[in-house]
Amino acid sequence: MQKLEGKTVIVTGGGGGIGGATCRRLAKAGARVAVFDMNPEAAQRVAAEIAAAGGTAAAFKCDITNRAEVDAAVAATEAELGPIAVLVNNAGWDVFKPFVKTEPAEWDKLIAINLTGALHMHHAVLPGMAERKYGRIVNVASDAARGGSSGEAVYSACKGGLVALSKTLAREHARHGITVNVVCPGPTDTALLAGVAEGARDPAKLIEAFKSAIPLGRLGQPDDLAGAIAFFASDDASFITGQVISVSGG
Ligand code: NAD
Numbered sequence: 539m540q541k542l543e544g545k546t547v548i549v550t551g552g553g554g555g556i557g558g559a560t561c562r563r564l565a566k567a568g569a570r571v572a573v574f575d576m577n578p579e580a581a582q583r584v585a586a587e588i589a590a591a592g593g594t595a596a597a598f599k600c601d602i603t604n605r606a607e608v609d610a611a612v613a614a615t616e617a618e619l620g621p622i623a624v625l626v627n628n629a630g631w632d633v634f635k636p637f638v639k640t641e642p643a644e645w646d647k648l649i650a651i652n653l654t655g656a657l658h659m660h661h662a663v664l665p666g667m668a669e670r671k672y673g674r675i676v677n678v679a680s681d682a683a684r685g686g687s688s689g690e691a692v693y694s695a696c697k698g699g700l701v702a703l704s705k706t707l708a709r710e711h712a713r714h715g716i717t718v719n720v721v722c723p724g725p726t727d728t729a730l731l732a733g734v735a736e737g738a739r740d741p742a743k744l745i746e747a748f749k750s751a752i753p754l755g756r757l758g759q760p761d762d763l764a765g766a767i768a769f770f771a772s773d774d775a776s777f778i779t780g781q782v783i784s785v786s787g788g
Contacts, residue, residue: 541567541568541768541772541773541774542564542567542568542569542623542624542768542771542772543567543568543569544568544569544570545568545569545570545623545624546569546570546572546615546616546619546620546621546622546623546624547564547569547570547571547572547622547623547624547625547626547771548572548574548612548615548622548624548625548626548659548663549561549564549571549572549573549574549626549628550574550575550600550602550625550626550627550628550629550655550659551574551575551628551629551630552571552572552573552574552575552581552584552597552628553573553575553577553579553580553581553582553583553584553597554575554580554628554629554728554729554730555726555727555728555729555730555760556628556678556723556726556728556760556763556764557573557575557584557626557628557629558580558584558760559759559760559761559763559764560626560628560760560763560764560767560768561573561584561585561588561595562584562587562588562591562593562764563761563764563765563767563768564624564626564764564767564768564771565588565591565593565594565595566591566593567768567772569594569624569771570594570595570619570620571585571588571593571594571595571596571619572595572596572598572611572615572618572619572622573585573588573595573596573597573598574598574600574602574611574629575597575598575599575600575629576599576600576601576602576629578597578599581597581598581599582597584597585597594619596615596618596619598611598614598615599611602629602651602655602656602658602659603650603651603654603655603658604658605658608655608658608659608662609662612662612663616666621666621670622663622666622667622673623667623672623673623674624673624674624675624676624771625659625660625663625673625674625675625676626675626676626677626678626767626771627655627656627659627660627675627676627677627678627700628678628767629651629655630651630652630678630680630730631647631648631651631652631730632648632690632693632730632733632734633648633690633692633693633734633737634689634690634733634734634735634736634737634738634744635689635737636688636689637691637692640691640692644692645692648692648693648696649692649696652693652696652697652700653696653699653700653703656677656700656703657703660675660703660707663675664707664711664716667711667714667715667716668711668714668716671714671715672715672716673711673714673715673716673717674716674717674770674771674772674775675704675707675716675717675718675719676719676720676721676767676770676771677700677701677703677704677718677719677720677721678720678721678722678723678763678767679697679698679700679701679704679720679721679722679782680693680694680697680722680723681722681723681724681784681786682694682697683697683698683700683701683722684701684722684782684784689734689737689738690734697722700720701720701722701782704718704719704720704780704782705718705780705782708779708780709780712779717770717775717776717778717779718779718780719770719775719778719779719780719781719782719783720781720782720783721763721766721767721770721783721785722782722783722784722785722786723758723763723785723786724748724752724758724784724785724786724787725745725748725749725752725757725758725786726757726758726759726760726762726763727757727758727759727760728760731745731748731757745757752786752787752788753787753788754787754788755787756787757787758785758786758787762785763785765785766783766785
């Protein structure tokens, strides 16, 4: 059953692990997918895969920390694929080191990508969604926002901010027919996790420690996240807003 037939969706960080799986999943459900990524080749690769499988997708180079690029990419999406019904704020970045060893320049970069970038995206799409009285926003935070995570203090703070932002925007925009929900991945097998592990003294040991702390006994796979994101993006979730769900193996 196709649940997003003809709906235009934007997925930020759509060229990455979770973002790519989400783009493919939403396209399979019938959506017209705008793949946003600061890495244009990665975005193009995902859009081409979707087109080859018979779906509709277009790639847009968009660094979400740059408001002018966000506005231009959103306008280009609407011109090419139509009015935006769904936004998945998924682009993110992390560093793994004790807080006292982090530098203010790293905090600035983490905040710019994980929090300010998401603000730009909401700000760009909400007026149009409100006017059309329809919108589904799914924000990808992290379990680090819920329980904290040693070595990820500033990242956790950004993702906690994203959760609070989502709950507030859910209240503010409910009367416009817009829902805002949050999916929190646990450790998931992507380039981001590999990069985090590189920050540890023994990367393989860190991955093993993450894995052994997961009750279901394995790392998340990007498709595990895509399913939950697709649910919140669909009308099956039309009476759910301001909610936060962990997709983390328990
Ligand atoms: P990934 O590295 O595979 O993908 C991230 C994508 O975001 C990349 O394609 C990258 O180019 C893009 N990106 C980064 N900065 C950007 C910017 N400024 N503008 C536009 N695009 C940008 O990582 P992933 O694991 O798929 O991460 C997706 C989301 O899941 C992130 O928000 C991340 O914080 C969150 N998350 C991941 C894990 C995990 O273990 N992998 C755990 C918790 C939360």
